[in-house]
Every structure is written in structure tokens, then in C-alpha cells.
Amino acid sequence: MRRLEQSARRYFAGTPYPWAGxxxxxxxxxxxxxxxxxxxxxxxPAGAAGRVWRRLGREEWQTLSEVLDNPDGERLxxxxxxxSRRWQAERKAAEREAQRPVCTRCGTKFTDERxxxxxxxxxxxxxxxxxxxxxxxxxDRAEAERVARRAAEEAAVREAAEADPKKSRGLxxxxx
Numbered sequence: 001m002r003r004l005e006q007s008a009r010r011y012f013a014g015t016p017y018p019w020a021g022x023x024x025x026x027x028x029x030x031x032x033x034x035x036x037x038x039x040x041x042x043x044x045p046a047g048a049a050g051r052v053w054r055r056l057g058r059e060e061w062q063t064l065s066e067v068l069d070n071p072d073g074e075r076l077x078x079x080x081x082x083x084s085r086r087w088q089a090e091r092k093a094a095e096r097e098a099q100r101p102v103c104t105r106c107g108t109k110f111t112d113e114r115x116x117x118x119x120x121x122x123x124x125x126x127x128x129x130x131x132x133x134x135x136x137x138x139x140d141r142a143e144a145e146r147v148a149r150r151a152a153e154e155a156a157v158r159e160a161a162e163a164d165p166k167k168s169r170g171l172x173x174x175x176x
Contacts, residue, residue, distance in 0.1 A: 001035050005056045008033065030057075034067050103131035 033056040036048075040061070044050035048064070055067040101110045101118070110118070114132045130138060 001054075001056075004033070004035070009057065032068055033057075034064070101129070103134050104129045105134045106131065 036052050040052040044052050051061045053064050053067045054061050108131050
């Protein structure tokens with residue numbers, strides 16, 4: 001039994017999981033090699049139903065159901081499932097970041113709020129490809145240009161009114 005255990009250890013030994021946070025061995029993909037001795041079976045009052053079986057890779061004698069069982073299996077399953085969920089969340093976050101728009105002017109990525117506001121609007125505008133600060137600069141510049149243009153128009157109207165006093169007299173240039 002000792003020679004068999006030493007020569008075939010890599011085929012029946014489970015995979016240790018030290019990263020799982022507890023001491024566990026996964027026997028899921030391992031071939032269970034179970035041995036016993038006839039003397040043990042005869043000496044045990046329970047016979048073959050007693051603690052006369054030993055799974056190679058384990059040190060203690062156990063019942064047949066204990067030998068074939070994977071006691072850490074459920075804990076390992078939950079650990080692996082949690083790790084899988086974490087990897088999926090990381091992958092989704094990376095995919096989301098890869099799809100995040102980039103400002104065409106300064107090259108910075110959109111914030112979540114800016115990205116959501118661009119997605120929610122059904123009307124497309126020229127500022128949809130700009131980040132929040134660049135978009136605000138455009139809005140401020142357009143407002144300043146509008147104010148300057150309006151002031152220039154009002155100044156032109158005042159200048160024209162001051163230059164020709166007859167026009168301001170009323171209908172057909174007559175005084176009333």
C-alpha cells in the first residue's frame with residue numbers, strides 16, 4: 001500500500017486550496033483509490049461497514065462513505081462561485097470602461113453623469129462628443145458671443161437713431 005501511495009500520488013491526490021482562506025483539498029477531479037486490509041475488516045466489529053477503509057492521500061482510516069466523500073467540496077464550490085462572480089464583475093467593469101466615450105477636444109473619458117446625460121437625450125447635438133468641462137466652455141462661449149452680438153446690434157440701432165434725428169419723430173417724420 002505504501003509503494004502504491006508513493007508512486008501514484010499525483011493521480012489520486014486532491015488539489016490544495018491555500019488561497020481559499022481555509023485548509024481544503026479538492027478531490028473533484030481525482031481518482032479515489034481506496035484500500036483496506038482483510039485483517040482490519042475481520043477485527044472490526046462492524047466489518048466492512050466500520051472504519052477499515054483508507055483513501056490514498058488521506059492519513060486516517062474511515063468508513064467507506066467518508067472515504068468516497070469530498071468534505072470540502074461544498075465550501076470549495078462556494079469559494080469558486082464567489083471568485084467567478086468577482087471575475088465576471090471585473091470583466092464587465094472593464095468592458096464598460098472600454099465603451100466609455102472620450103472627449104474629442106481634450107481626450108478625457110466621460111464621467112458617469114455626463115455619459116448618462118448623453119445617452120438619455122434623444123436629440124443629438126454637436127456637444128455630445130465633449131466632456132462636461134469642454135461642453136460647459138462651449139456653452140459659455142456661445143452665450144458670450146450671443147451677448148456680444150446683441151450688444152453690438154443695440155449699439156448699432158442707438159447709433160443709427162442718434163445719427164438721423166428725423167427718423168425718430170414718428171410717422172412719416174412729422175412731429176405730433
